[in-house]
Amino acid sequence: MADDGQSVEQSNDPGRKVVYCGVCTLPPEYCEYGGTTQKCQEWLEANHPEMYERIWSTESLEAATASLSVEAQERAQKDAKKKAAKAETALQRQADKLATSVVVIKRIERNKKKYVTAVSGLEAFGLDLKKLSKEFGKKFATGSSVTKMPSGGEEIVVQGDVSPEIEELLLDHYKEIPKKNIQFVDDKKRKKAAAEAAAAAAEV
Template sequence: MASAEPGPSQPVAPIQILYCGVCTFPVEYCEFGSHITRCKEWLQKEHPPLYDKYYSEEALQAKLGTLSLEAQTKLEEDTAKKEAKAEKKADAALKKKMASQVTIKRIERNKRKYVTAIHGLEAFDVDLKKAAKFFAQKFATGASVTKNAQGFDEIVVQGDVSGDVVEMIEDGVGLLKGVPKDNIVEVEEKKKKGGAEGA
């Protein structure tokens, strides 16, 4: 079973498949995705011959042949519904993203000694690990990704760098591009007098 044909066999070349730029499906499956309208536009623009193959009148007719009329209309309705739903979902996700905040917290560790905790960067597609490394390099201090008390990941930078971090985000340096500056919140956390040590 190891080799399909006897004799010296050649490696079989891989088939190149066109994946849709919108929904990442193979283009023939776009119709089952949730962005069919946008998929169609994309295909028409990028690969007109293929568009004709999949969405021309004859192709649609051929597909109709295998299904009853009722089933077809129901299918179409479902697809439209699904599409609307997906769009709504994407919208909501974007809104949520825009509303989420980046908190920069200056925590007093000892008198005149601070650490800075930056929380909420991951909502803006920032790789936390890389960002921590970047901060460490930039400020020549230690920086790490840790879980805070709520169980969320945050970057902890040694030393008071809150002002610099805000500036860096506003300028959109390197990795931090795409974080809107209106969403930055600066918070200060003082050590409680005589209390147990904070996290």
């Protein structure tokens, strides 16, 4: 598929082009079976208005159901409502998940005056960690890799203390991540606080 969002591929017939939906990747005629009908319709209307009119205009929908019996039309309407409700529920769940997802940018002290920056939680926003790791490495001219976390999942570990720079890059280029969903953690401060708490407990 094309990378420009048009999702057009050549078919076996050299004189024909087949359009694939940029949302569900199905041919637009089958978007209703993909579970994201509303978003598919919006994408098709924006990118292929003529095809949108042919498939989803009121006249087209009426023509498609005109040959059906009254009972079949009622079933079709019920099915369409169920699919729309299911798609809306799925979108709402995804929105709720994103609203509570957090990207954690953690500065970790390896040894005196040497740090690495670990970034986790990016996968919740649909970002490609390997691609983003390469972008971090190139942007900050340093080592960057994707590693597995003991708690499960993966994180990007960047050499050096680049916490503010990573936040700025994410906010500038990845608008799907709200600023309020980014959290900073300083591993050095956490260790210091734990040490102070342990010392206070020992005195008691």
